[in-house]
Amino acid sequence: MTTTSVRPGARSSADWITIEQATFMPNRRPPMVIERGQGSRVWDVEGREYLDMIAGIAVVSLGHSSPVVQRALAEQSARLIHISNLWYSIPQLELAQLLMDHSPFDKVFFCNSGAEANEAALKLARKWGKRNRDGAYALITAEHAFHGRTLATVTATGKEAYTRSFTPLPEGFVQIPFNDMDALERAVDATTAGVFLEPIQGEAGVHVATQSYLRDVQDFCRDKGLLFVLDEVQTGVGRLGTLWGFERWGVEPDIMTLAKGLGGGVPIGAVLAKDPAAVFEPGDHGSTFGGNPLMCAVAHAVVTYILENDVLGNVNRVGAVLKQGLEALVGTAPLVESVRGEGLLLAIELREEKAPDVARLGIEEGVLLNATGPTTIRMAPPLTLSAAEAEEAIDKFQRAIAKV
Template sequence: MDKKTIVEETEKYYLPVFGRYPMVMELGHGCRVWDNEGNEYVDAFAGIAVNSLGYNHPVLVKAISEQAAKLMHCSNLYYTEIQVKALRVVAEATGMDRIFFANCGAEGNEGAMKLARKYGVSKAPTKYKIISADESFHGRTFDTLAATGHDYYHVGYGPLSPGHVLVPYGDIKALEAQMDDDVCAVLLEPIQGEGGVHVPPAEYLQQVRALCDKHDALLIFDEVQTGVARTGKWFAYMHSGVKPDILTFAKGIGGGFPVAGFAVPERLAHVFKPGDHGGTFGGNPLA
């Protein structure tokens, strides 16, 4: 099909939730992409922070091709060798003990908050409050939307999920004013990336860690954007020396294929019991 037909047919059938550029992409190699009219571009978006190895990296293409020919999907009702290899690699890279695989960053953050809520409510029925930051972005599901600190994402949906509180990013006094024993978690990006690149003040993450420890609240770091060496270390928390209780990951970890999830230390491994959480496609052999 020509460009005009592709654009018109897409606009006819696709739900209009994206503001698209009038370009039809056809081929990618390295950091460059070509449209169906032969024009060449440098993809400075990296597929929205996803294509960490560029387009068509031969090792990635080979791995996906070989696995697709063997087993694409079999569900988590069974064990696979490729999954345990991936679990080991992610555990070593994150510095955590247990991994849950999902499909996108919102799923990873949703699962992390769900685990934190279960942890909190097991201590006290009112311990379900989650604090996150203004100008943050954590996803577009209802719970991740409630944790996201941009009003324009909230407009038009009526009441969002209860139990969420927003505070200014980097302001430890504002966080301290909201902290109490009803807080089950504080959810932060080690470096914010949605409303501008916001690096927290020195010692801020250490102070947040101390507040969480004081109130028995879990510290969740959303490393969907900052993870996988985008700040020079495997994960951005490693610059601060502050280890979270839950770490979420997505985007660049799949090199362009949908891979996401969250990681926890062994002490949180049994907050969820079988059946408490799951997903049909997360951790499939191809991913």
């Protein structure tokens, strides 16, 4: 039991952080407490304003406290918040229909997060392998992938730092270098059920699959009778300027997972599958909260808004402004080595291991940035970011690196 209680009198960031230190299993975060947000901006409890270039890790797709999200929450919460997967509910069915109408998939399973969506996809792949590939169960994943933190998804992620305290890990995961077709061909054996990749490795620092790689993986999977599974938790729902990331590569996976931007800030995940891969039967999988009416109503409103308001056009236009503006810093500003990414999922590679310093100094300059590693800054702002805000972000980023 802890002796510190959350006091209504707590006002400053320091006050709140004292409470955090007494009550939380530790996490590392900068010493300020965000109190409210609007559009692409947030404010801390001291009233300082920040341009949010990471949007809750690529989640707040329509901006903070979007009226679209607020309206859906208000209307649906007055009607029905939760009913469980024992019963049908209208928002769930409407969202399922919307996703099927705008994708090449046939069936969906709803859950609450990216890890859960991937966990469900892994179970689907195993069941599919049992039925269709003589009991094959293994998934080939990529080095530096990120698929989540449950035991199976962290094993698929394969990063030793994330797994070492939690062994023994589940069997059936084989890791190969990303963008390396020869390695994939060598890795396949009788136990392989499928290949499980991100089109852009976001958490690893925005490493983009080459055009030929994803096409070749798709063709190889079709040729060998393997499942082609894409984790679009970060890249899906408009982030790359297409509704689904895979459209940029001209491929179609058998299974796709979503979360993050789908709910525009509320927790929801989904697995979408083509009919042959949609092998769950009653009792195979489930989630009490998955597909609850409140989250589904919000996700439906978010996806509808994206489709009807040229949000994808905005991502392409503003993404180009941001990328070109950042590229102009290569060779002119200190530290900046290169820029990569698509749409509004970009990374700046630094020449020295200063990314955490840049993110810290960004806070002083009034911009939220994310260091995904010692040399990499990621930007994944709201999809509704304006061109003027993109210019402002470049300016603030430039001032942060000048201070390092």
